[in-house]
Amino acid sequence: MAHWPDDRIQRLFNIKLPIIQAPMAGSSTTEMAIAVALAGGLGSLPSAQMTPAQLTEALLKFRTATTASVNVNFFCHAPAVNDPLVDRQWRKQLEPYYVEFGIDREVQLASANRAPFDDAYYAVVEALRPEVVSFHFGLPSYLLLDRVKSTGAKIISSATTVREAVWLEEHGCDAVIAMGSEAGGHRGNFLTHDMAAQVGTMSLLPQVVDAVKVPVIAAGGIADGRGIVAAFSLGAAAVQIGTAYLFSPEAKVSKIHREALENIWDDGTAVTNVFTGRPARGVLNRLIREIGPLSPLAPAFPFAAGGLAPLRAKAEAAGSGDFTNLWSGQSARLSPRLPSGQLTENLAADALSHFSRLAASTQ
Known part of the structure; x- marks a missing residue:
């Protein structure tokens, strides 16, 4: 046995x-x-x-x-302090997306702490x-x-x-x-x-x-x-x-996350810091491809999520995970x-x- x-x-x-x-x-x-x-x-x-x-x-x-x-x-x-200067630089990098979706760059939405x-x-x-x-x-x-x-x-x-x-x-x-x-x-x-x-x-x-x-x-x-x-x-x-x-x-x-997991390939993830400020592996999406995966401008953990929150909310309302952290390992297809x-x-x-x-x- x-x-x-x-x-x-x-x-x-x-x-x-x-x-x-x-x-x-x-x-x-x-x-x-x-x-x-x-x-x-x-x-x-x-x-x-x-x-x-x-x-x-x-x-x-x-x-x-x-x-x-x-x-x-x-x-x-170790808890970090949200640096206003870093936050402004981060939002400046995200500005083309704010313009695309008609969002005020200074808008503040709560994100998970x-x-x-x-x-x-x-x-x-x-x-x-x-x-x-x-x-x-x-x-x-x-x-x-x-x-x-x-x-x-x-x-x-x-x-x-x-x-x-x-x-x-x-x-x-x-x-x-x-x-x-x-x-x-x-x-x-x-x-x-x-x-x-x-x-x-x-x-x-x-x-x-x-x-x-x-x-x-x-x-x-x-x-x-x-x-x-x-x-x-x-x-x-x-x-x-x-x-x-x-x-x-x-x-x-979420439905968006599940669909991403269902359609992922072995090379469909990357280690990125653009969602929270700390490196994490997730499904490749528009944000990672266009400004990541590892951006020196991302604020310290977990404050990067703040600047993304209005973009994420807008995209998810339209059924898109372009600005969402879709965490996944590399063996999802085996699951x-x-x-x-x-x-x-x-x-x-x-x-x-x-x-x-x-x-x-x-x-």
């Missing part, structure tokens, strides 16, 4: 399957996390666009539905005790991190280079996510900002495994059993999967179209079937 070659993550997080649903801010839902958890994986709740009260509500809903482990994810970037981990979020962790707490963009201050660890939570964070993985282990992570350049959404980089040198999953993963003692979770470009088997073959103890879950009915994905729970089970079964065939071929 096939079995997982490495069960350290299952034992560490008390889960049946070594499959983690990526915490995708704006797209993941509590229903998705619950479905994944009930199927035996690790469901994740992204907090970056939630208030502490909203996160509390989501965790209570999760706890009502299942006693399974849950992962709560936080951003831990991304709040870093702080005392208020810690209070939610202390009260509701999620089994796993994950971070993006490094780790919070050692004082906050120690308080989180005191609740008994296991700590994980994303690394996009070996140096970042070693740093995370040295600063207290119980496991490290090796986030390859194929992954959709915001890059987890924090020691480097050189996007030209970002490493693919299958190169990054074995080097991280060799460099750290803690279990390693593979992320980026994994959407089926073959990818899971490849990750385990290179030393992973689990996989984190994001884009494949965007096709599930539990995902909070099954299944409900989150069934997807989790099928991914595991597919991987175990491959393991069985490999074992049989060596006998």
